[in-house]
Amino acid sequence: MTERRKVSAASTPGFVTTRMRSAVAISILAALLIITMRPTYAAEPRPLADALSPGRPSCHTRVFDGAELAARPARRVAAIALERTARDLAAERKWGAREEFDGTAIVSATLRVRLRGDPVIHSVRLACARGDDNGSLVCESPACVGGEVRIAGEGRGAIAVSIGGTLKSGRFIGHYIHLDASCEGRAGGPIVLESGEDDRLFSLAAAPKEACQ
Amino acid sequence: MSARVAALPFAALLMLSAARACAESPVLFPPETEGCYVGAEISAARVPPYRKPAVPVTAVRLERGHPQLALEQEQARSAEGGRLINLRIIVTFADAGKPGSLKRYANGLYGVMRCSADACDAGNYKVERQSDGTVLLRMTGGLNVGGGTDNASRRLPDGHVYRLVASPMSSCR
Numbered sequence: 001m002t003e004r005r006k007v008s009a010a011s012t013p014g015f016v017t018t019r020m021r022s023a024v025a026i027s028i029l030a031a032l033l034i035i036t037m038r039p040t041y042a043a044e045p046r047p048l049a050d051a052l053s054p055g056r057p058s059c060h061t062r063v064f065d066g067a068e069l070a071a072r073p074a075r076r077v078a079a080i081a082l083e084r085t086a087r088d089l090a091a092e093r094k095w096g097a098r099e100e101f102d103g104t105a106i107v108s109a110t111l112r113v114r115l116r117g118d119p120v121i122h123s124v125r126l127a128c129a130r131g132d133d134n135g136s137l138v139c140e141s142p143a144c145v146g147g148e149v150r151i152a153g154e155g156r157g158a159i160a161v162s163i164g165g166t167l168k169s170g171r172f173i174g175h176y177i178h179l180d181a182s183c184e185g186r187a188g189g190p191i192v193l194e195s196g197e198d199d200r201l202f203s204l205a206a207a208p209k210e211a212c213q
Numbered sequence: 214m215s216a217r218v219a220a221l222p223f224a225a226l227l228m229l230s231a232a233r234a235c236a237e238s239p240v241l242f243p244p245e246t247e248g249c250y251v252g253a254e255i256s257a258a259r260v261p262p263y264r265k266p267a268v269p270v271t272a273v274r275l276e277r278g279h280p281q282l283a284l285e286q287e288q289a290r291s292a293e294g295g296r297l298i299n300l301r302i303i304v305t306f307a308d309a310g311k312p313g314s315l316k317r318y319a320n321g322l323y324g325v326m327r328c329s330a331d332a333c334d335a336g337n338y339k340v341e342r343q344s345d346g347t348v349l350l351r352m353t354g355g356l357n358v359g360g361g362t363d364n365a366s367r368r369l370p371d372g373h374v375y376r377l378v379a380s381p382m383s384s385c386r
Contacts, residue, residue, distance in 0.1 A: 091362065103322040105362060127362050129322070132287060138280070138322070142362045145319040146303050146385065148280055164279045167245055168286050173279040176386050183316040185309070192386050 047135050048153045051206065052107055054092060058084045059212035060159050060204035069116060075198035079114040079121075082151070082161065082204060083212035091127075103129050107137055111149070111161075112212065113179055113193055122179035122191055143181035147192070157206040164195035172200070240330045241342040242277060242298045244285070249385035250275040250348055252377030261370040268367075272305040273350060273375045275340065276385040284323065295327040300340070302350070303385070304358045306367065318358035318367055338369075343376075350375040 052058050061081040069075060084092075088108035095105050105127035112123040128139035128151065136152040152160045164175035174195040184190055193199065242248060251274050263269055281299035288297050301319055308314045326333040331342040337354030352373045359366040 095362075108362070132284060142360060143316060145317050145360055146274070146276055146301060165283055167282060169245060171245060173245075173247060173282055174382075175279040178386070181316070183309075184305075185316060190386060 044130075044134065046106060047130055047137050048107075048151065048159065051153050051157045051159050052084060052109070052137075052151075054096075055089060057086065057089065057209060058082075059207045059209045061207045061211045062202050062204045072198040074196055076115050076196060077113055077193070077199050077202065078116045079112075080161065080202050080204065081112040081207075081212045082109050082126075082159065083112065083209070084109045085209075100130070105129050105142075107139070109139065111139075111177070111179075115193075122193075124177065124179050124181070139177075141178045141181070144178035144183040144190070147175065147177040149175075149177050154203060159204050161202045161204060162195075163193065163200055174200075240296075240328070241333060241340065241348070242296075242300070242328060244296070245282060246277075247279075247282070247382055248275070248277040249380050249382045250377035251380045251384045252347070252350075252375055254373060255349075255376045256373045260372040263370065264368070266308070266367075268306045268308045270304055270369065270373075270375070271307050271309070273377060274301075274303040274385045275348070275350065275377055276301040276303060276382075278382065278385070280322065288325070291327055293327070295329060298326050298328055298333060300324060300326060300333070302338075302356065302358065304367075304369065315360040315365060318360040318365075320356060320358055346379060348377050348379075350377060 046052075046054055051060070059081065060083075061079070063079040064072075064075065064077070069078060084107075088110070091108040092106065095108075098104065100106060107126075107128035109126045109128065110123055111126055112121050114121045124141045125143070126139040126149070127142045128137040131138045131150060131152075136150055138148055138150055140146070140148040150162045150165070152162070154160050163177060164173055166172045172195075176192045176194045179191040179193050180186070182190060238246070251272065253272055254270050277298070277300055281301060284299050285297065288299075291297050301322075302324070304318045305316070306314070306318070309316045324335060326335045326340070328334075333340045334353075337352070338356050339349075339351045339353055341349045341351060343349060352369050352371050355371040356369045357366045358369065
């Protein structure tokens with residue numbers, strides 16, 4: 001009975017107009033509410049602003065010597081560096097002009113990795129967004145989305161680069177980052193840095209830019 | 214026998230065991246469990262076409278790895294019931310790698326879905342577990358996928374369906 005009355009009322013032109021107006025008004029209000037409530041970070045300081053200063057190039061490196069590699073035979077990484085050049089600063093300025101939402105890139109950098117037994121230095125450009133703890137960065141390769149590394153501050157200008165992580169249960173979940181832009185297009189498979197047993201966390205010290213070349 | 218041919222049975226075994234593990238799980242996308250599904254489009258002929266550009270999808274990956282699992286443990290429980298999970302949807306189009314085209318597109322880092330035992334719903338797309346262990350990714354409104362640093366985006370239109378098979382995590386890399 002109630003349903004029939006609703007159908008009957010809805011069929012009158014006046015009701016339709018009023019209902020449409022209400023629907024439009026509610027849609028506009030909902031859209032405004034979503035825009036207002038969507039988290040933005042205009043007033044928030046940029047994570048790692050001391051180590052990866054806005055407007056200033058940076059270089060962080062870690063090279064494992066023979067003794068360190070011998071002590072950790074499962075480690076694949078022989079050297080790792082994170083560099084921000086003038087090109088990255090220009091990208092950061094461009095991104096900074098936009099409103100920042102969850103996942104918006106704010107830091108640009110190049111990750112360079114030399115693997116054990118491989119003379120080639122692999123490099124990948126990273127776009128980094130604010131991490132969910134608001135104190136770290138989550139970086140992925142825009143060319144091969146999917147993998148990511150996290151960057152946290154370690155004090156005195158040093159940074160920690162981590163791949164994968166431990167859940168609250170204590171279980172470690174591995175992850176990866178592509179080390180070139182081929183994705184799955186490379187004949188021998190993608191070049192990927194995975195969080196193996198000894199490739200989960202790297203401490204990188206601030207260094208002169210020459211160390212990152 | 215070349216190394217590549219010799220590796221095929223091993224790869225098939227890995228994929229079978231991954232598919233069996235997913236099929237045997239009591240729920241789709243169980244807690245604290247990585248997952249990777251890989252597949253392609255199976256849409257009916259009469260679905261809205263891909264537009265701007267009119268390039269079809271060649272591969273879809275559903276990835277639930279460390280970023281998604283770490284995020285899930287911080288999420289509040291759904292007030293409306295059901296589990297909340299996160300998935301990364303990685304899409305390859307037919308023109309991948311050509312000049313001016315990106316190799317991959319993906320949804321955002323924080324795509325939340327509400328799940329029952331056999332299906333997860335994001336509102337504009339669903340993932341449904343099938344009896345054979347595969348899943349269907351079904352557009353129920355459409356999904357924008359982006360890529361690159363200039364926020365290029367493409368759209369998976371409403372009505373498109375993709376069938377994906379449980380695969381080793383390395384297949385999502």
